[in-house]
Amino acid sequence: MTKIDWQDKKNLTMLADFYELTMANGYLEHGLHEKIAYFDMFFRRIPDNGGFAIMAGVEQLIEYLKNLHFSEEDIDYLREKNMFSVKFLDYLRDFKFECDVWAVKEGMPIFPREPIVKVRGPVIQAQFIETMILLTINHQSLIATKANRIVRAAAGRPVLEFGSRRAQGYDGATLGARASYIGGCDGTACTIADRDYNIPATGTMAHSWVQLFETEEEAFRTYAKTYPDNCVLLVDTYDVLKSGVPNAIKVFKEEVVEKGYRPKGVRLDSGDIAYLSKAVRKMLDEAGLEDCKIVASNSLDEYIIRELLLQDAKVDSFGVGERLITSKSEPVFGGVYKLVAVEKDESIIPKIKVSANVEKITTPGAKDLYRLYDKETGKAIADLVTMEGEKVYEDRPYELFNPLYTWKRKKVYNFKAEKILTKIFDKGKCIYESPNVDNIKRFCKEQIDTLWEEVLRFEHPHKYYVDLSYDLWKIKDDLLKEYSIEKLS
């Protein structure tokens, strides 16, 4: 199948906060535009108080960066704002992206206060792409993280993404379906996500199908005749136990089994799923339809699914809508994009953003990010943020220490240190090919398997270590002292 990517067709260059343009114009005006700057994207909190988040959206970020250009219409629009110099408009017309960009791979578990995207380049460019980097990664990481929680709650039962109608906009639906799949969902109801992103789409019938016919039985029969080999019936339009399931069993026998097929399932979309599913299971089994599955939908999320399964609900797969596609319990992924260093006379000058709120102080400097895995168990021990180019030797013990509470220390031995920021653009040229979405999904599962169970726990998970190397910590500490003593006294 040809991939028809309508993302390619829309030029999102102008999806920028206006200040990115006023600043760019200012940099150019004062000859500062080619100053080399480093920016980090990182986040501070994991949604739903979870133990980890999942990186997603890199493929769309790459498409955006590859496409970055200003059309004549964009320039006309900006000219009419009467704020920008002719020189600046000319610069935009000839704009050519020249930054280096690194990102954590899609599907990778990520943690607070570590760089998940890193940009190095002329400040006029590196600053300009802020909004789209954040928007792209925040959105898909949010949904992939939520999907994974729901999938884990379902404990092996397939989860389907059903939320398009309640998504926040069209990309919310389509890219949300993509992110859900990466996070572990088995498919989506969203057809265009299948066409464009190869996320398997499925679907059967709405209540309106049942209502359209004189009787429920006739509605079921007509559907079964059309799809005898793939027959899932929605049994809650009138009354599940008195009408829906008896009619379904009758039609399954006469129109499906009779023709040599097996019925695929029944769907419950309302009522008490725990109670109904047990009653329905019994009815189906007694009718000899033990292999007919029960699909449940209706305002589900990880909490309700866990409760249902604790009550031994007989549900074989879940359709999850609005609470997944909007990450309803926590609909914001709070990634930020901060200047961390500039180059001057070929050396890198770290930069800090101070705040009264300790958690909001940035970590300065150009960085690398390592994940340390235990060589024996394969489990992830900690992430280590280092200075760019700093070596981490696997053949000697490494002392980790908490960057806030520096007396908290831990020596690690026998580990493998893996760089997890991958270079995706080199001087503006894309040098990375995004894996297909099935590989991303598989990679995600493998990487989550490297996390300790304690990190996977829903309530009060263990806080995974994200530590700074001593050298990086020292730079931060020195800069903090400098600002608090020299500049503010």
Next chain:
Amino acid sequence: MTKIDWQDKKNLTMLADFYELTMANGYLEHGLHEKIAYFDMFFRRIPDNGGFAIMAGVEQLIEYLKNLHFSEEDIDYLREKNMFSVKFLDYLRDFKFECDVWAVKEGMPIFPREPIVKVRGPVIQAQFIETMILLTINHQSLIATKANRIVRAAAGRPVLEFGSRRAQGYDGATLGARASYIGGCDGTACTIADRDYNIPATGTMAHSWVQLFETEEEAFRTYAKTYPDNCVLLVDTYDVLKSGVPNAIKVFKEEVVEKGYRPKGVRLDSGDIAYLSKAVRKMLDEAGLEDCKIVASNSLDEYIIRELLLQDAKVDSFGVGERLITSKSEPVFGGVYKLVAVEKDESIIPKIKVSANVEKITTPGAKDLYRLYDKETGKAIADLVTMEGEKVYEDRPYELFNPLYTWKRKKVYNFKAEKILTKIFDKGKCIYESPNVDNIKRFCKEQIDTLWEEVLRFEHPHKYYVDLSYDLWKIKDDLLKEYSIEKLS
């Protein structure tokens, strides 16, 4: 300025739940596709327990319906699913939209359990557009409703939408900016929303601008030189009171006032806004900059803004980000789309969807929707859902009654009854031109002014009446009795 609408360029026809295709194929297979059906979109709950919601998204719905067509790529994709008949694929290739569509105008306050979109047409088509109708109206109505809450909390102070970076996808940002503007925001940070939807975009500087320079003063000075006539400085990169504001005052005097301009403002993006804004106001006033505004941002919403103003915070305008663009406190607008009637032998047969949950039972029948305004005060009294074509006589008293608690009755006199469902498509042809967004915004404000203060209240607002006409209620009651007695006993 030419309007460059990238919405036009993407064909969203395939943004459909897959079941809309399986059902369509089934209808065609059994010769039911031309059966005329009526669908209503309605919602059940107002987000944030508010007193009303705001209709938005009709312009984008119209664009989608105008564009509805299946490309060869779409048909190829569907053929490869091996589920659809050749006849059906041929039908899609020649697809021509033929439905009648009515919608409440954008900007209008809307209430639970009334039809806000109504579709009449061949069931194969009327069913197919379900997902896009819901997605489009749910999203923009959600954000317009939230924006209006925030704007009302700000009590006359301008509110700017700053949330693109935390939006749920690209349309979440751009159409969210549009909906925010309809709901009452004064502008956005989102540039592409200005270019494409004429939502005024503004912006100044990020912390990174300040960090890039050797000193904060130099950063401010450079900015002021570039934009002396439009100078807003971000004063919280290091320390608002010890560094940011003193530097800002110095630069305002030397680079702005000296050149004959007045400084526009300072922006606070962290810390205790109530405390800081009062201290900053004092410093600016003492420096003779009484007209210099204070802009606040940082995780604001209607609740925090009300608190700040109760504490007499000296904030002149608010920038609101993630909690607006995702409607964080309640990120789902739960609109549904239900079959309510079919035509048979030229008469309309009402259809009902029963549920154990009384609130989930649908109201059957083809309908009209009236808003009754008090002729004297101009205030909205109630909405009245009637049978299609049913007359409401303004010259005689009308007895409203609660459709659930039918003993609750109220006679209204001296009212004007306005039909608020507007026909936008006639047999597939668009017959309505969407007003420009400034007119929609103005209309929204005017219409909210017709609501009693009791409905506008944030906590426990008065529940606005949405009543059924007696004839409509009777049909519903009869159908309910029929289902509970005949079909389920």
